[in-house]
Amino acid sequence: MYKSANIAAKYATAFFNVFEKNIDEKLTSEIQHSYLLLSANPNILYFFSFPNLRFEERNRISDLLLKKLNLPDFFKKLTDLLIKDNRMYLLKDILHDIVSIYFEKNKIASFEVSSVVELKNNDKETIENFLVKKLNKEIILNFKIDKKLIAGIKIKSNNLLWEYSVARQLDELKKQILLGI
Numbered sequence: 001m002y003k004s005a006n007i008a009a010k011y012a013t014a015f016f017n018v019f020e021k022n023i024d025e026k027l028t029s030e031i032q033h034s035y036l037l038l039s040a041n042p043n044i045l046y047f048f049s050f051p052n053l054r055f056e057e058r059n060r061i062s063d064l065l066l067k068k069l070n071l072p073d074f075f076k077k078l079t080d081l082l083i084k085d086n087r088m089y090l091l092k093d094i095l096h097d098i099v100s101i102y103f104e105k106n107k108i109a110s111f112e113v114s115s116v117v118e119l120k121n122n123d124k125e126t127i128e129n130f131l132v133k134k135l136n137k138e139i140i141l142n143f144k145i146d147k148k149l150i151a152g153i154k155i156k157s158n159n160l161l162w163e164y165s166v167a168r169q170l171d172e173l174k175k176q177i178l179l180g181i
Contacts, residue, residue: 004093005093007087007090008094008096008097009093009097011078011082011094011097012093012094012095012096012097012098012101013097013101015078015094015098016098016101016102020105022074023098023102025108027072028102028103030069030070030071031071031095031098031099032099033069033070034069035092035095035096035099038069038095042092044065045089045091045092047061048061048062048083048088048089049086049088055084058083058088059079059080059083062076062083062088065079078091078094079091106138107136107137108137108138108139108140109131109135109137109138109139109157110139110141110142110157110158111131111139111142111155111157111160112142112144112155112156112157113143113144113153113154114143114144114145114146114149114153114155114156115143115145115146115149115153115154116145116146116147116150116151117145118145119143119153124141124143127153127155131155148167149165149166149168150165150166150167150170151166152165152167152168153165
């Protein structure tokens with residue numbers, strides 16, 4: 001039996017293969033925003049699991065959802081299929097996978113950069129240049145403030161993490177003390 005993530009990846013791959021020419025960087029930004037909205041509000045997709053909700057009602061709700069998410073009309077084919085297969089709960093993961101496929105095919109990497117204070121523009125450029133040199137990809141950076149770091153910086157993507165912070169050093173020290181090293 002397939003896990004949900006595998007099933008979502010298959011839907012995303014099929015969708016991407018059919019609509020690749022319609023997907024660009026601007027749309028992937030909208031898709032990411034939709035993913036974040038659905039992640040923050042998991043009950044949105046819960047309505048589609050109600051057994052007494054008729055197919056027509058599910059379609060009407062999905063139309064409203066796509067409009068609210070600001071996704072183009074061709075996403076209707078995806079939601080129609082998910083409703084038909086009773087798998088609308090996969091939409092959030094499918095959206096995430098569509099963006100991942102786009103980034104992979106277009107040699108783009110997205111990172112979240114956390115720091116205790118707002119970084120200066122030259123620091124941001126240094127980080128971007130470092131990542132471009134290491135990965136040989138176009139880099140998209142999202143900056144955020146994270147006071148839990150105490151001092152330092154953390155750079156993470158879906159599959160990479162680089163952290164140089166006081167919080168990390170304290171965690172390492174705690175582990176060494178607990179292990180008696």
